[in-house]
Amino acid sequence: MGVNLKDLIPPEAKVEVELKALKGKIVALDAYNMLYQFLAAIRQPDGTPLMDRQGRVTSHLSGLFYRTINMVEEGVKPVYVFDGKPPELKRRELEERMKRKKQAAAKLEQARRAGIVEEARKYAMQASHLTRDMAEEAKRLLEAMGIPWVQAPEEGEAQAAYMSRKGDAWAAGSQDYDSLLFGATRLVRNLAITGKRKLPGKNVYVTVKPEIIELDKLLKALGITREQLIVIGILLGTDYNPGGIPGYGPKTALRHVKAYDDPVKALKAVEKLAGGVDLYEVYRLFLEPKVTDDYRLEWRPPDEEKIYHILVEEHDFNPSRVKKAVERLRKAYRENLKSRQTSLDAWFG
DNA sequence: CCGTAAGA
DNA sequence: TCTTACGGG
Numbered sequence: 300m301g302v303n304l305k306d307l308i309p310p311e312a313k314v315e316v317e318l319k320a321l322k323g324k325i326v327a328l329d330a331y332n333m334l335y336q337f338l339a340a341i342r343q344p345d346g347t348p349l350m351d352r353q354g355r356v357t358s359h360l361s362g363l364f365y366r367t368i369n370m371v372e373e374g375v376k377p378v379y380v381f382d383g384k385p386p387e388l389k390r391r392e393l394e395e396r397m398k399r400k401k402q403a404a405a406k407l408e409q410a411r412r413a414g415i416v417e418e419a420r421k422y423a424m425q426a427s428h429l430t431r432d433m434a435e436e437a438k439r440l441l442e443a444m445g446i447p448w449v450q451a452p453e454e455g456e457a458q459a460a461y462m463s464r465k466g467d468a469w470a471a472g473s474q475d476y477d478s479l480l481f482g483a484t485r486l487v488r489n490l491a492i493t494g495k496r497k498l499p500g501k502n503v504y505v506t507v508k509p510e511i512i513e514l515d516k517l518l519k520a521l522g523i524t525r526e527q528l529i530v531i532g533i534l535l536g537t538d539y540n541p542g543g544i545p546g547y548g549p550k551t552a553l554r555h556v557k558a559y560d561d562p563v564k565a566l567k568a569v570e571k572l573a574g575g576v577d578l579y580e581v582y583r584l585f586l587e588p589k590v591t592d593d594y595r596l597e598w599r600p601p602d603e604e605k606i607y608h609i610l611v612e613e614h615d616f617n618p619s620r621v622k623k624a625v626e627r628l629r630k631a632y633r634e635n636l637k638s639r640q641t642s643l644d645a646w647f648g
Numbered sequence: 649c650c651g652t653a654a655g656a
Numbered sequence: 657t658c659t660t661a662c663g664g665g
Contacts, residue, residue, distance in 0.1 A: 341649045349665040365650045
């Protein structure tokens, strides 16, 4: 899922911070990525997600609600960016994903029947699927909370990257690295999973902190341009050419792009190994993705009634818990989000 | 993932 | 104040 630049990024190009370090910063969050992580992680030990009385899954709403409030309390100004229609080139990856999820669902059944709780949880996480309805409901909840969201024409990560390039956002927020290929000035990772996380398999917990990667620093550290970074991503594999080019890992890929004066030549050189995918088209997709200027970033006070209606009346959330959380959101809005009128603003009106 | 209660 | 266990919907 997404391009894997993990082993390419040198330590000096990233920095671990506390959530507080993002105080006052606008972060354009990849909504799909965040919601998916909540949906996968917020489960009982046997893998059952949170559900309302009608059996509708609510894990993503719980995660979105409480995590957003925590971010706002720390002074982060979140804007959620939702995916539009996926590019045609992504179809194969999406079909593969669907197939993997079906396989995971079958394994989940097996594990359930065998009564192996931990296995069941693992496969339930892999089988989780974020539906269109879940995304639409998340938008409704964000509106009630007074948190802005943006509808991307195509890829959410491309739109978030564009917003950071325009200076409308300080960073893009996602667990995936794609936004760097899309040109995001900064990427913040670990925003959905900040805190303690269980290491897979072991009964050991590690603290996960937000991690900031600056595009300029990354490019300097690697001695390449953004165009060359895109080519490296394509060699390693993206959603548009899953698997990448056989034999290319981070080191070979870096060496390869540096051996050419023109990044497009570096692409052409591996064309025959691409399995029929038009690599130049993939390159263009990252370099000039479809984005929009049709958005307004405005944080409004939370509408307690609307929040209540969605969470308590429709989805059986505990009223006193929701009330407390809304109280926290109200206070955080006043202190951190409300655009304060300066005396000069008042003078010039 | 999260908040809450209980115990340290 | 901090850590841990547990249930949330």
